[in-house]
Each structure stands twice: as C-alpha cells, then as structure tokens.
Amino acid sequence: MEKNLIKNVREMVPLVHNITNYVTVNDVANILLACGGSPIMADDEAEAAEITSICGGLNINIGTLNARTVQSMLLAGKKANALGHITVLDPVGAGASKLRTETAAHLLDAVRFSVIRGNVSELKALWGSEAKTKGVDADIADRVTEENLDEMIRFAKQFSAKTGAVIAMTGAIDIVADAKRAYAIRNGNGLMSKITGTGCMLSGVVAAYCVANPKHLLDATAAAVAAMGLCGEIGFQRLQQTALSGTSSYRTYMIDAMSNLNDEKLEEGMKIEAR
C-alpha cells in the first residue's frame, strides 16, 4: 500500500465537482471538506462542463436523477475525460428502476470512469445490463461473504477489466479491485447502514483521494474505503461512550473522525488484505 495518501490530499486540497442527489449532498460536501478536499456542486447543462474543467475530479451519483441532470452528467463526464480528470461513478439504485439501470449503463458507455463505487446489487445490475447485451454470465451472489470472497473478487476484477475502472464494491466486506490486483477490507460497523449517505460520502472521498494520488488509483480507492470504515469504527466507539446518543450523533461522529484522520491513524486502524 502506498504511503502518504492522505497527506497528499490535505496538501493538494483537490477540488471535486459533484453531480449528486439532493438527499445526501450536504453530507458529501462536508465529508469532502473533512477529508481534505473541496467540493463544488453544479448540475445544470449550461455550466456542468465548465465547472468540471476548473476541478481535478468529477463525482457522478445518480440518486434522485432526472432528465436535466442526466444530460449534465454526460456533458461533465465527457469534458472530464477530455481533460484526463479523475471520474467516479456511484450508480445509486441501479437495478431499482429502469431509468437508473439504463442511465448507469449509458454513462458507462459514454464516459470512461476511473472508479465505480457501489454495493453488490448496484454493481450486479450494471453488470447484468452489460451481460444482457453481451451474453456474459451475470450470475453473482447477493452479498460478499467469507465463503464467496474469491468468487466476488474475480467478478470485481472482471468488471474492472471490462470497464477500465477500479471497482469498489462495498458491504460487510469491501472489495477494491483493478483487473489484476484486489484488496479485501474489513473495516466498518453495521450501524453505518442506519445512516443515509455513507455510500455517497465514500464516493466523494474516493474522488478526492484519487485526484491527489493519480498514479495510485487502486491504493487511493482502497485507502478511502478503509478510511470511511475506520471512521465508522471510531464513531461507534465514541457513540458507546455517550449517554442517550443514537444514529444522528453517529453521523456527526463519523464526519468528525474523517476530519481528524491522517495516514498514521489509517495505517494503524485499517484491516486490509491484498488478494
């Protein structure tokens, strides 16, 4: 694992353009600031490409998408590709509606992504939509377990080979893979699923980490995934010490932990295994 990944973020303060859902957008902005980056949100066709061009990275999240913002995602994605910028796709809800599955597939066709970050069912939906049109086997399990870990890593590597993107498949065990190498990450806490936006926030952090470490996308993505999980652990410990606290405090504690994180703490706390 590369060293100084977080230091590089805090020194560069990478500017990330986010076209993202209005549910968790405030948390995405605040965690981007907390992790050392800087957020800009802009979703109108008339400025999407221009805003992208002044940033170092683009984070596209399809939650609460609509016809207008999908157009902006395409314009911004193509501009980011033309400029060689980091691009992250978060296919929120792919599989839950035709609009989301097709939009994610369309984005994958039209834009080269540096990283795709989703849960198993979202990535399966994307794969399945590829699979349908291309005749590949789309028979993937529904979640990553110790038992199917090898198989899921193979799927992630294959997905990466197809798309050219680092794949971050997050769940109880996280997998981060490119076509050749993979990490299994066992940080995090089950309570994170009781907060909206932990996935969206992670995708923002992934973008910032990758912009500041462009030659190490696999490691930068893995570090971001481990960092988010570790913040979930640190936040949970703090929660246990605070009478009457619950899930809303937990959200605050996670973002707090991200704002205090550095490479030393991450190295000490991350539970990562090269596969």
Add this chain to the structure above:
Amino acid sequence: MEKNLIKNVREMVPLVHNITNYVTVNDVANILLACGGSPIMADDEAEAAEITSICGGLNINIGTLNARTVQSMLLAGKKANALGHITVLDPVGAGASKLRTETAAHLLDAVRFSVIRGNVSELKALWGSEAKTKGVDADIADRVTEENLDEMIRFAKQFSAKTGAVIAMTGAIDIVADAKRAYAIRNGNGLMSKITGTGCMLSGVVAAYCVANPKHLLDATAAAVAAMGLCGEIGFQRLQQTALSGTSSYRTYMIDAMSNLNDEKLEEGMKIEAR
C-alpha cells in the same frame, strides 16, 4: 391502543418512497432509518411509479414542489393506490400559495390517501378549497386549544369522513382521527418549532408505522405522532444537561431518541387520550 406497533416496524423494515422537499429530505431519510424503516427518494416521472411499486408506502410532501415533481406525485400516487399501498400526504404550505393549495387539492382528488398529516392552517386550506367548491362550512379556528378541542376533533373526523384518510393535525395539542374515533396527544416540546422539518420527519415516520401496521392505521398514526413528540421531550431533557447546546443539537437529539425508541418507552411516555 394496539401493542407492538414499533416492534412490527423494526421487524419489517418497511421501504418508503418519498417524494419530498429538498429542505428537509436528509432528515426525513435519517429519521426513517432511525424509526426502523428504509427510505428511497425518487422524484422523476420516468421512475416515480416504478420506485413506488417496489416499496410498501409512499410519502408525498409538497414543499419545494414544481411542475415536474407534481407530475411524479400523481403518477406515484395512482400506482400506490393500484397496488393497495400506504399513502401519506403532507400538504406543506397549503394556503401559502395558489400552487400549493391547488396541488394539494388536486392530489386529494386524484389519489386516495391513507393518512393526511399537516398543521391546522394547512388542513384548513385544504378543507377550504374543498369547502369553496362544495359549499361546506370552512370556519375553523387557527390552532387547537383545550377550549376548542371538541370542535377541532369534530372537524378532523369530518375531514376523515370526506377523504377516507386518517387525519393527523399537529400543533401544541395533536389530534389524530378517523371518521369515528380520535386521539388527543399532548407530547412534544415548544422548541420543536425552532427546528426545520419536524413535520416532514413525522410524515415519514407515519408512513413507516402504517406500512408495518396496515390493519391499524389510526393507532399507527397516533403512535407515530406520540413517538415524535416523545422524542422531542427526550431530546429536550438531554439538551438541558448539555452546556452550550442549542437548536442544532436538539435536532440531533430528537433523531437519536427515535433510533432508541421501542414500544415500552413509548407506552410509558405517551400522553394520549381517546376522544
């Protein structure tokens, strides 16, 4: 009052589709998770009905509405009716603009709602708009007091009889009524009005409670109203114990309390009276 209403929510984890305003949407998502449900937000015509169909309930909130989202509300509402799903209407700001009053009235015409949750002035505006077109008496007081409680309960029952929906009229004293029965609820704290979104959050919780308790809509709605008020009380007590804290901490404490709530605590803390 039915037993185990909250237990049923926590066991079922009801999925609720929210078409809601962007001001308080994050709080609605987080309190839905905190109360034991699961939120999905989707407001585009191209997916509104499809997302509704994979959920158990639909929560329509007209704050920050626009032509596009109103169309989605209608499509989702009709689909929810066709599938026999729980539907909640939160007519935010009805009475404040023609667009809101008319949209709420239009929704009432086109969609059968399981529950309508609003403050007195919003419900009066809806009633008045019915009244105008139907010649009924719309002369209702501006807020519920101990003095006019009987009269306001009569209004709520009448409103329920007209619409077929359980009516949740929230304020200093809350009234929850169907055509025949009513509850007066005296939980809550005045400081709740200094937080944006307590009403929106409550409507989300109402949806989750009703999806998990479909045969007891009146009791489920009353329990949700009492639960929100009780969380306001628990949060206020905690606030008193925390130096320098204020309204933003209060919001956190309320959602925290919801995440820790169970049937025992609710039964012990609720101040509810059958009328």
Add this chain to the structure above:
Amino acid sequence: MEKNLIKNVREMVPLVHNITNYVTVNDVANILLACGGSPIMADDEAEAAEITSICGGLNINIGTLNARTVQSMLLAGKKANALGHITVLDPVGAGASKLRTETAAHLLDAVRFSVIRGNVSELKALWGSEAKTKGVDADIADRVTEENLDEMIRFAKQFSAKTGAVIAMTGAIDIVADAKRAYAIRNGNGLMSKITGTGCMLSGVVAAYCVANPKHLLDATAAAVAAMGLCGEIGFQRLQQTALSGTSSYRTYMIDAMSNLNDEKLEEGMKIEAR
C-alpha cells in the same frame, strides 16, 4: 452601532423567502430559525412571486442554479422590489462559470438588492462583469489583508455606490460597507472554511436581521456578519473542550451558538471597527 438589533429579530420573527441551493438549504433554514427568523423555501415560477409577497425578505442564492430557478429568482426579486421588501443576493460561485457570473449580473440589473454578500472573488467577478461592460477598473486584490484593507474598503464603498446595496465582503477580515460608511470585522475562525454553507447561512441571517431592522441596513448587516463570526468562535471554544470532535460537531456548535445569541453577548464579543 445600533442597539437591540437581535432583540428586534426575536420579537418580529421575520419571514424570509429563500431561493437557494440544495447543498446547504437545510442549514440555512435551521440557522434562520436559530437567529430568530422563519424560513420559507420555494423556487418554482408558479409560486415564487406569491411566496415572496407573504414574506418580509427575500434571500437569493445562486448556488446549484438552473434555468427554472433563475426565472423564479427574477420573478421573486421584482415582486420584492415592488413591495419594498428586503432583498439579499448571495452570488455563490460567480466567476466560476459563465452561467453564474452572467446570472448574478443579470439579477443585479433586474433587481435592486438591499445587501450583496459574497467573498472577494465572487464580488470581484460581479464587479469585473460590470467593469468589462462599463470600462471601470477591475484590478482588485484576491483577499482582504491588513495591508490592503483601505483599498478593499474603497472598493466595497464604490460597489455600494454603484448598486445601492450594502456590500458584505466576507473572508479572514470582513468588510461591510455602504457608499459612505464601512465596518471592518475581525470575528470568526479559520475552521469555518471547513464547513460547507457558512456563507449561505450568513446570507440568510443577514436577510432576517435586515427585515427586522429596515432603517439600519448597514448596522444590521454588520451585526449579522459579526454574529456569524462570533458563533464560529464560540463553537470553536466548545470544540476544544470535546474529545474526538471535528468539523461536523463544529457545524452543530455554530448553529447552537446562534440559537443562544443575544444583543449583550454580541456586543461583548464582536470585534468591529468603523472605518
């Protein structure tokens, strides 16, 4: 400096219509409540002017603007002018895209603003766009320092003379000026820049303070700027006393401090200098 500015806000509870970005809208609503005002958000053409007409003030913030909301900003702005209401412009990201710079310039042409609140680069972009078309000197420094303070105050006064608006230029040192008088304000904490929305929140507070103190716009704006900075200081002190806390707690602590602020605390804590 006028007395009782905050008392006037808390007594009047001024209603402020906000057409603002979806990133920080929840914080804007909550800080408006915390400072003693009351927020309404509405951004559709079909109701923008009508909602404005029931309020005392209008706060236009161009972050995450789009063609639909720009139209609403114009309609609401003209209505507010016709009714003699307080109008605040927050030109978020002016200079970052042509759409934002031109929209801000267009708004300045079409609407008379009581106050314009932005950082140096946003105000420079607005000035530059005026400058380009009108041949004025647009050579302004990039940030306010003790060294260029006189020059920047001259710029703010000139900008005010051109626009008729009180200018609030915020940064490490804040300048609040009308055509003749100016204040330099040295409240605040550097960590405020690690929270999204401190500027947006301030613009909301400025609107509330001005609505409640319409004869003292310069002082009301200066008080709001100092109040926000002082809340940043109070929040930072509290942060130092809380183990494991970070930027998300800081956001909460700032809004908490605003909800507890009064004229006495502000007078004691504000670091303001008439220039």
